[in-house]
Amino acid sequence: MPAATSVKKPASIHKKNQKKSISYAKWGYLFIAPFFLAYALFSLYPLLSTFYNSLFENYMNGLSQVGPNFIGLENFKTVLTQGDLSKYFKNTVIIWLMGFIPQFALSLLLAAWFTDLRLRLKALGFFKTVIYLPNLIMATAFSMLFFALFSDAGPVNSILLNLGAAEPVRFLSNLWTTRGLIALMNFLMWFGNTAILLMAAIMGVDTSLYEAAEIDGATSTQSFWRITVPLIKPIFIYVFITSMIGGIQLFDVPQILTNGQGNPNRSSMTLVMYLNKHLFSENFGMAGAVSVLLFLITGVLSGIVFLSMREGTLGKGGGKR
Amino acid sequence: MRTLQKVISCGLALLITASVSACGGSKPAQPESQAAPDASAASSEAPAGAGSSEKVLRIYCWNTEFQDRFNAYFKDKLPADVSVDWVITPSDDNAYQNKLDTDLKNQASTADKIDIFLIEADYALKYVNSDYTLDVRGDIGLTDDDLKDQYKYTQEIATDGNGKLKAVTWQATPGLLAYRRSIAKDVLGTDDPVEVQKQVSDWDKFNAVAVKMHDKGYKMLSGYEDSYRTFSNNVSAPWVDETDTIRIDPNIMKWVEQTKEYTEKGYNNKTKLWAPEWNADQGPAGKVFSFFYSTWGINFTLLGNSLDKPLAEGGAKEVGNGIFGDYAVCEGPQNYYWGGTWICAAAGTDNVDIVRDLMKTLTCDPVTMKKITEDTEDYTNNQTAMNEIANSDYQSAFLGGQNHIALFAKAAPNIDMSKISPYDQGLNEAFYKSFDDFYDGSVTEEEALDNFYTASIEKYPNLKRPA
Numbered sequence: 001m002p003a004a005t006s007v008k009k010p011a012s013i014h015k016k017n018q019k020k021s022i023s024y025a026k027w028g029y030l031f032i033a034p035f036f037l038a039y040a041l042f043s044l045y046p047l048l049s050t051f052y053n054s055l056f057e058n059y060m061n062g063l064s065q066v067g068p069n070f071i072g073l074e075n076f077k078t079v080l081t082q083g084d085l086s087k088y089f090k091n092t093v094i095i096w097l098m099g100f101i102p103q104f105a106l107s108l109l110l111a112a113w114f115t116d117l118r119l120r121l122k123a124l125g126f127f128k129t130v131i132y133l134p135n136l137i138m139a140t141a142f143s144m145l146f147f148a149l150f151s152d153a154g155p156v157n158s159i160l161l162n163l164g165a166a167e168p169v170r171f172l173s174n175l176w177t178t179r180g181l182i183a184l185m186n187f188l189m190w191f192g193n194t195a196i197l198l199m200a201a202i203m204g205v206d207t208s209l210y211e212a213a214e215i216d217g218a219t220s221t222q223s224f225w226r227i228t229v230p231l232i233k234p235i236f237i238y239v240f241i242t243s244m245i246g247g248i249q250l251f252d253v254p255q256i257l258t259n260g261q262g263n264p265n266r267s268s269m270t271l272v273m274y275l276n277k278h279l280f281s282e283n284f285g286m287a288g289a290v291s292v293l294l295f296l297i298t299g300v301l302s303g304i305v306f307l308s309m310r311e312g313t314l315g316k317g318g319g320k321r
Numbered sequence: 322m323r324t325l326q327k328v329i330s331c332g333l334a335l336l337i338t339a340s341v342s343a344c345g346g347s348k349p350a351q352p353e354s355q356a357a358p359d360a361s362a363a364s365s366e367a368p369a370g371a372g373s374s375e376k377v378l379r380i381y382c383w384n385t386e387f388q389d390r391f392n393a394y395f396k397d398k399l400p401a402d403v404s405v406d407w408v409i410t411p412s413d414d415n416a417y418q419n420k421l422d423t424d425l426k427n428q429a430s431t432a433d434k435i436d437i438f439l440i441e442a443d444y445a446l447k448y449v450n451s452d453y454t455l456d457v458r459g460d461i462g463l464t465d466d467d468l469k470d471q472y473k474y475t476q477e478i479a480t481d482g483n484g485k486l487k488a489v490t491w492q493a494t495p496g497l498l499a500y501r502r503s504i505a506k507d508v509l510g511t512d513d514p515v516e517v518q519k520q521v522s523d524w525d526k527f528n529a530v531a532v533k534m535h536d537k538g539y540k541m542l543s544g545y546e547d548s549y550r551t552f553s554n555n556v557s558a559p560w561v562d563e564t565d566t567i568r569i570d571p572n573i574m575k576w577v578e579q580t581k582e583y584t585e586k587g588y589n590n591k592t593k594l595w596a597p598e599w600n601a602d603q604g605p606a607g608k609v610f611s612f613f614y615s616t617w618g619i620n621f622t623l624l625g626n627s628l629d630k631p632l633a634e635g636g637a638k639e640v641g642n643g644i645f646g647d648y649a650v651c652e653g654p655q656n657y658y659w660g661g662t663w664i665c666a667a668a669g670t671d672n673v674d675i676v677r678d679l680m681k682t683l684t685c686d687p688v689t690m691k692k693i694t695e696d697t698e699d700y701t702n703n704q705t706a707m708n709e710i711a712n713s714d715y716q717s718a719f720l721g722g723q724n725h726i727a728l729f730a731k732a733a734p735n736i737d738m739s740k741i742s743p744y745d746q747g748l749n750e751a752f753y754k755s756f757d758d759f760y761d762g763s764v765t766e767e768e769a770l771d772n773f774y775t776a777s778i779e780k781y782p783n784l785k786r787p788a
Contacts, residue, residue: 011644059361059782060422061782061783062447062450062743062780063422063425063447063448063453064451066782066783084775151596151597152592152596153597153601161731170591170761173757173758174761174763175763186776190618259414260414261754262760263754263757263758264757264761264763265758265762265768265772266775268698277776277780280415280419281415281779281780281782281783283421283779
C-alpha cells in the first residue's frame, strides 16, 4: 500500500505541472519516430557494421572463404600504405572540379537571366524543363551513350575525320579527354538542377530591394553582385556541399565509360570505383576500410565547408545588426 | 527541455552526415550488373510461370554459343514437362563467376537449383577442385566407354586431385591463324594455306610479313591482344607459384615487346579485343590481314563479323554476303589453344537424368558431334568423328573450300594445359588491360607492371607481388 501511494504522488505533481504549460512535444517525437526507426535500421546499422567489418580479414579465395579473422587496423594500414588512396582522391576531386566550376558558373548565369525582371523572358517553363531534362536520363545510359559516341570508330570521330582531322582522336585512351568527358557528363546532368535551386533562391529575395536599387540608378550587374549574391550565400553553401558529396561518390559515369578500369593508368578511377573493386572481389574487410575512410573524408570536408561559409554569413549579418 | 533540444539537434546533424556516407558505402553493391556494358542483355530469366509441378532445367552460361548447340541438337530429346531456364551473364570483369558463385552458395537453400553451368579453361580449376561440381562418372553415370573418344587433355584439365572427372566438353579448341585470302594474294602472291604457312611459320618470318603488309597499306593484326594467347599458352610456369606470388613468364614479356613494336610501327590497328572496332576489322571494310582464332572463334565470331548483312537481320551464310569465303586458316607461328567451354553438373541438381542425357548426346555421341561439325564448322571433342572428317573431302564454304578440320586434327593433340592456374582469367585480363596504356603511350613499362599487380591483388586478395 505505502508503495502505491508513493508512486501516485509524483504522478499527480507531474500532472499539475503539465496543466500549467501544455507540452505537445511527445506527439512531435512520436511523429518523427518512423524516420528514426527506418534510419537506424537501414542506415545506422549498416554504417556501424561497416566499421565493424573493416576490422576483419574476410574475402573469397576462389570458392572458399578466408576469414573472418580479426586483424585490428591492418586493413587501414594496407589501404593507406599500398592502396594509392590519395591518387584516387585526387582523381575524384579533379574530375569533380572540372565539372563543378563551369556548372556553377553557367547555373548562376541562367538563374540570373531567368529571374531578371527587366529581361521578361518568354516561355520560362519550357526552358526550365529543357535544362533539367539531362538529369532525368539514367547516368549509366548517358555514359553508355558517350562511350559509343566517343569510341575510336564512333560518330564523333567520323565527324572529325570528315572535317579534315588526320586521324581519329582516341578519346578514351587519353588522360585529359577521358576526365573531360566524365566532367562534361556531370556538368550536363547537373547544371539544370543547380540552376533551378539558385533560381528559387534568387526569387526568395525581396523584389523591393531590386526596385529600390533601380531607383537609385544601380545597373543589373551591380544589383546582381551587391544584392543577389550576398543574400543567397546560404544556398551556395548547400549547392557546394551537396555537389561535393555527390562528387566524392562519383561512380556510375566513369565506371561505365572506362569499363571499370579507370583508364588510362587508373587516372579516372574514383574513390567509389576503387571501393567497388574490392566489393566486386568480395573483399569485405578492405571494402569496409575504404568505406570508413570515405566517410571520414566526406565528414571532414563537409565540416570545413560548412564552418568556413557559415562564419562568413554570420559575421556579415551580425555586423549589419 | 533546452538541453534535450540541443542533444536532439546535435544527434540529427550527426545522423545526416552519417546517412550521406552510409549511402556511399552501401550503394556500390547494386551496380554490379550495370558494370558490364551489355547488362541489358545480361540475364534472360524465364518468366516466373514455372510452377512446382513443372520441372525446370536451369543453365548458367555467359553467351549464346551453348544455347545454340543445345537448341539444335538436344532440345528434341527433352521430356515434354521440362522447361529450360537460361541465366546468361557476360564474363567481363569476372561478372559471370561472381553471379555463379553467389548462386552456387545458395544452392542448398533455394528451390531454383542450378542444374548445369558452363566454365572456361581460364578458371576451370576453380570449379573442378570444388564440391560444387558432380563426378561425371560416379554421380552422373557416364562410362569410360562413353568417354573414350574425347581428347585426353579435355579430361585432364577437368579432373580433380582425387582423379574424379568433373566436367566434359563438346569442343576441342586448338588455335590457328585465320587470314584474308584477297590480302594474301595481293601481298604474298598466293592464298594457298600451305604457301602462306611457309611465310609465317615462326615469329621472325611473321614479323617480316608484317613489314610487307604495312608497305602495302594493310595491318598485320588488328589490336594489342590479338597475339596474346600464342605467347601466354607457351609459358614455362603457371601465373602463380606455390607461395601465392605472381610470376610473369618471360614469354609474356616477349608479347609486350612485339606488341609495342607493332604499335609504334603501325603494324596493328590499335583496337582492343571484343571492341566494336576490332569486330569491324574482321568485316568487309577491314584492312587487317590476320587474326589468331581457335575453333569456336572461326565459326562463331569470325564468321558473324565477316558478313555484310548480319545473321540476325536475315543475312545468309554464303559467298557474296560481305567477305564470306575470303578467309582461310593456317597453323601460324606457334601452337596454342584459346578457350573452350566445359559443361559441369551442379551439386544439388534435381535433374541428373537429363544432365546425363545432355552430356552423352553433346560430348560423347559420334553421330551428333560429327553433325555439329558439318553444320557449324565447330571442332568437336570426338577423335574418331574428327579424323573421319579430316580425311574426307569435307570443305568449309566460309574458308573458301578449305578442309580446316584437318589442320585442327593435327593441332589438337599438341594442346598442353599443364600450365594453367585457377587465376588465369583474372590475371590474363588484368595483364593485357594494364598494358593497353603502355601501348597507348600513357605509361612506362614499369608503371604498367605496377598497375597489373595492383589490379590483380584487387581481384585476388590472397596473391602477392614478387619481392
